[in-house]
Amino acid sequence: MKFGIVVFPGSNCDHDAYHAVSKNLGGNAEFLWHKDTTIPDDFGCIILPGGFSYGDYLRCGAIARFSPIMNEVIRFAGKGGRVLGICNGFQILTEAGLLEGSLYRNKGLNFICSDVFLKTMNNSTTFTSELNVGDILRIPIAHGEGNFVAEDDTIRQLEDENRIIFKYCSPTGAFSEEANPNGSMNDIAGIINKSGNVMGMMPHPERYSDNILGCNDGLSVFKSILNNI
Amino acid sequence: MLQFQASVNITLRKGILDVQGKTVEHALNAIDFPMISNIRIGKHIELSLEAETSEQAYQIVDDACRKLIANPIIEDYVINITGK
Numbered sequence: 312m313k314f315g316i317v318v319f320p321g322s323n324c325d326h327d328a329y330h331a332v333s334k335n336l337g338g339n340a341e342f343l344w345h346k347d348t349t350i351p352d353d354f355g356c357i358i359l360p361g362g363f364s365y366g367d368y369l370r371c372g373a374i375a376r377f378s379p380i381m382n383e384v385i386r387f388a389g390k391g392g393r394v395l396g397i398c399n400g401f402q403i404l405t406e407a408g409l410l411e412g413s414l415y416r417n418k419g420l421n422f423i424c425s426d427v428f429l430k431t432m433n434n435s436t437t438f439t440s441e442l443n444v445g446d447i448l449r450i451p452i453a454h455g456e457g458n459f460v461a462e463d464d465t466i467r468q469l470e471d472e473n474r475i476i477f478k479y480c481s482p483t484g485a486f487s488e489e490a491n492p493n494g495s496m497n498d499i500a501g502i503i504n505k506s507g508n509v510m511g512m513m514p515h516p517e518r519y520s521d522n523i524l525g526c527n528d529g530l531s532v533f534k535s536i537l538n539n540i
Numbered sequence: 541m542l543q544f545q546a547s548v549n550i551t552l553r554k555g556i557l558d559v560q561g562k563t564v565e566h567a568l569n570a571i572d573f574p575m576i577s578n579i580r581i582g583k584h585i586e587l588s589l590e591a592e593t594s595e596q597a598y599q600i601v602d603d604a605c606r607k608l609i610a611n612p613i614i615e616d617y618v619i620n621i622t623g624k
Contacts, residue, residue: 370611377608406611413613415552416559460556460614494559 312355312540314340314533317384317400319375324361324397324517331520332358336533345378350386355540356393357384359400361453361515371414371456372402381407393437393536394509398454401501401511410504410511411469412461414454418494422455426526427492429477429500429514430484436503438510439476441535447484448477448528450514452492457513459495459502466496477501477512541590542623544597550610550617551582585609597621 314332318325325342332340343350343357345364350357364375375381381403388394388409396404404410417423431439431446442448461469469475478498481490491498493513501512516529552558561579568576591597601619610617 369608373608373611405613413611415556415614418557418559420559420563458559462613494557 315343315354315357317343319345319364321364322362328360328517331517335520350383359396361398372406375403376406396511404511415458424453430480433473437539441531451518457493459499545622546601547620548585
């Protein structure tokens with residue numbers, strides 16, 4: 312099983328994801344170019360990495376969503392293939408309609424580059440099975456548009472169906488306005504689709520997958536994927 | 541085929557807090573403009589296109605808005621078509 316990491320013009324976390332998967336996790340990873348029109352059969356998980364695809368022009372992820380590889384990613388997801396979108400990858404997944412909602416300008420308008428704390432809300436997914444519900448992870452964020460918005464009905468549905476996977480919290484796991492860095496509705500940091508095979512999250516697990524960086528809390532996400540395919 | 545000009549005004553949907561608009565509003569209120577409120581900041585897009593009729597031109601631009609130019613989850617848009 313291979314991880315495929317899609318490289319869009321402007322991706323800048325593609326090599327971080329590659330390092331996390333191949334070096335820290337010990338798995339197989341290969342890059343896929345955004346103009347590729349096939350996903351080889353031995354690929355079990357596609358990662359849409361962070362970055363500023365197409366310069367974030369028009370809206371974050373709006374143009375990348377029409378890259379040739381995205382037709383294949385949509386088909387791959389439709390067949391149950393695992394897709395993980397991180398940061399800009401999450402924005403691309405919402406633009407492509409694979410995940411609900413949208414990521415809009417941070418509440419305070421600032422681009423925020425800092426560590427945040429995430430509470431694990433659901434561990435019965437391909438992406439979080441190595442975690443326990445309630446586990447708190449320290450993971451970095453680096454975004455200007457991470458403020459998750461959706462219709463009230465959609466938010467209710469995400470809550471009712473237990474599809475909010477990570478929520479921003481304090482170091483002790485409490486939810487508050489201060490612990491929510493970007494104003495996301497219901498403190499949403501990551502969600503999953505109905506079928507449970509497509510997850511998007513704004514924080515960067517690949518940036519905290521190597522102990523040499525002082526924390527490897529993010530590795531559990533990649534470990535979960537590998538153990539479930 | 542006729543030539544048309546179109547303009548699209550995109551604003552955040554009502555109910556979504558316009559954080560950029562709010563910030564500009566606060567700045568204006570703090571200087572000489574306490575009477576200004578409800579600032580909404582959007583995008584203005586101009587384009588040219590060929591179509592048989594202005595109705596068809598509208599349909600094409602509307603389709604482009606739904607597919608790419610706007611995100612209906614968070615944005616509203618108003619299209620204005622004019623002949624060249």
